[in-house]
Amino acid sequence: MTIIDLxxxxxxxxxxxxxxxxxxxxxxxxxxxxxxxxxxxxMAVQLSLIGLVLKSLFAAxxxxxxxxxxxxxxxxxxxxxxxxxxxxxxxxxxIAIGAGAMFASSFTVAIFALAALVRPEPWYEPRYAIPxxxxxxxxxxxAIALAIDRLTDAAWRExxxxxxxxxxxxxxxxxxxxxxxxxxxxxMIPVINAMAVAGxxxxxxxxxxxxxxxxxxxxxxxxxxxxxxxxAAGCGFGMLLAIRLAVRRLFDARDRLRLDHLISPN
Amino acid sequence: xxxxxxxPPGAFRAEGVAFLDWRxxxxxxxxxxxxxxxxxxxxxKTLLLxxxxxxxxxxxxxxxxxxxxxxxxxxxxxxQVGFLPAEAPWWEDAVGSHFGDPPGPDLLARLGFDNxxxxxxxxxxxxxxxxxxxxxxxxxxxxxxxxxxxPTANLxxxxxxxxxxxxxxxxxxxxAPAVWVSHDPAQRARVAGRAFRLAGTxxxxxGA
Numbered sequence: 275m276t277i278i279d280l281x282x283x284x285x286x287x288x289x290x291x292x293x294x295x296x297x298x299x300x301x302x303x304x305x306x307x308x309x310x311x312x313x314x315x316x317m318a319v320q321l322s323l324i325g326l327v328l329k330s331l332f333a334a335x336x337x338x339x340x341x342x343x344x345x346x347x348x349x350x351x352x353x354x355x356x357x358x359x360x361x362x363x364x365x366x367x368x369i370a371i372g373a374g375a376m377f378a379s380s381f382t383v384a385i386f387a388l389a390a391l392v393r394p395e396p397w398y399e400p401r402y403a404i405p406x407x408x409x410x411x412x413x414x415x416x417a418i419a420l421a422i423d424r425l426t427d428a429a430w431r432e433x434x435x436x437x438x439x440x441x442x443x444x445x446x447x448x449x450x451x452x453x454x455x456x457x458x459x460x461x462m463i464p465v466i467n468a469m470a471v472a473g474x475x476x477x478x479x480x481x482x483x484x485x486x487x488x489x490x491x492x493x494x495x496x497x498x499x500x501x502x503x504x505x506a507a508g509c510g511f512g513m514l515l516a517i518r519l520a521v522r523r524l525f526d527a528r529d530r531l532r533l534d535h536l537i538s539p540n
Numbered sequence: 541x542x543x544x545x546x547x548p549p550g551a552f553r554a555e556g557v558a559f560l561d562w563r564x565x566x567x568x569x570x571x572x573x574x575x576x577x578x579x580x581x582x583x584x585k586t587l588l589l590x591x592x593x594x595x596x597x598x599x600x601x602x603x604x605x606x607x608x609x610x611x612x613x614x615x616x617x618x619x620q621v622g623f624l625p626a627e628a629p630w631w632e633d634a635v636g637s638h639f640g641d642p643p644g645p646d647l648l649a650r651l652g653f654d655n656x657x658x659x660x661x662x663x664x665x666x667x668x669x670x671x672x673x674x675x676x677x678x679x680x681x682x683x684x685x686x687x688x689x690x691p692t693a694n695l696x697x698x699x700x701x702x703x704x705x706x707x708x709x710x711x712x713x714x715x716a717p718a719v720w721v722s723h724d725p726a727q728r729a730r731v732a733g734r735a736f737r738l739a740g741t742x743x744x745x746x747g748a
Binding site: 434444452529530 | 614
């Protein structure tokens with residue numbers, strides 16, 4: 275069983291829907307026409323390129339090519355972590371924190387899944403390794419970006435309270451305690467919600483893809499369950515690590531709140 | 541002995557404390573002595589207190605007794621040099637959750653509260669109540685020195701007098717040196733033996 279081939283004609287027809295939406299936005303002055311069209315074009319170009327990259331990666335089969343691809347994905351994700359933050363860390367610390375936390379969590383979980391659970395031959399088989407790592411990185415990136423954004427903004431708004439607690443002799447981690455917990459909780463909610471409604475409200479993308487490709491629904495479900503469990507663990511651990519690093523960077527060695535380590539918007 | 545004036549044990553001493561583009565500042569308060577600091581708004585009074593509490597990066601040395609600020613972890617230093625901000629924030633739901641050891645009933649009574657104030661909701665405190673309870677919260681930690689940033693600025697005359705008396709008693713009983721930032725000349729004359737003016741990024745002694 276093979277999947278029905280899509281021609282440029284069918285893709286163009288789907289693109290016409292987005293163009294129509296952009297037209298409505300222009301007419302109504304909604305201001306989303308430009309970002310919508312740019313994002314759709316980026317998506318199409320990026321995916322076409324990655325299609326070519328994956329094709330040659332699958333043909334080459336070398337472990338170093340897989341490693342190179344994995345690092346490129348990590349780099350792009352680390353950059354995106356800071357892209358939409360309200361208050362970023364000065365001097366590339368945001369990227370470094372994101373990269374460190376994602377490397378420690380996503381790579382560990384992906385290697386565990388490949389080497390111990392799925393066990394393709396060889397374990398770094400790109401047809402398994404790249405999609406699994408990609409899903410882990412994508413979800414962990416969103417969670418970390420959300421958590422750090424919440425944390426830095428809260429630290430900025432609650433500076434008087436944090437400093438009052440420092441002045442009473444609380445160490446940095448205690449003085450910011452509740453704010454760090456709030457950041458972790460709110461960044462974990464999308465992952466928890468997605469798992470809670472999986473299969474009821476939405477059919478997850480990977481499972482849908484496997485079913486479209488002609489795999490038995492039972493097999494697709496098993497993979498989807500595995501992936502969601504990996505994502506939940508990877509997101510959670512990655513975010514906890516990122517928040518720990520971010521808290522450390524918000525203070526200095528003398529437990530002073532250092533908001534000058536952040537760039538304020540405008 | 542070094543050639544600086546010798547101070548009794550427990551004195552508070554700043555030597556060449558400097559931050560941003562302010563000039564290095566030095567002064568001392570003996571055990572149980574209160575020195576006042578005043579100056580126009582923006583002259584750096586709060587910045588100086590923050591440096592003394594090690595809340596901002598700064599140069600110079602700050603001594604309490606024979607211990608220097610940087611010789612101990614910052615939280616430990618801050619518990620010893622009790623800093624009372626002009627507005628004391630409250631972050632937990634209940635007033636009592638902010639206290640490590642509960643305050644003695646006589647301290648609360650002197651501030652005009654019953655013991656059940658600890659069960660009050662923090663969000664319902666008035667500005668004056670927040671400030672008076674902030675003082676209770678600080679004194680419960682038994683600081684060995686006091687850094688006071690306009691502690692009575694948000695209080696009515698009656699409460700201000702009570703707070704002044706409590707602070708003066710504490711400093712005398714515990715032989716705690718105090719640095720009292722106050723814009724009110726009458727208050728400075730009441731509480732402090734010596735006064736310093738901060739102006740043009742420098743600190744100078746101006747007498748009582």
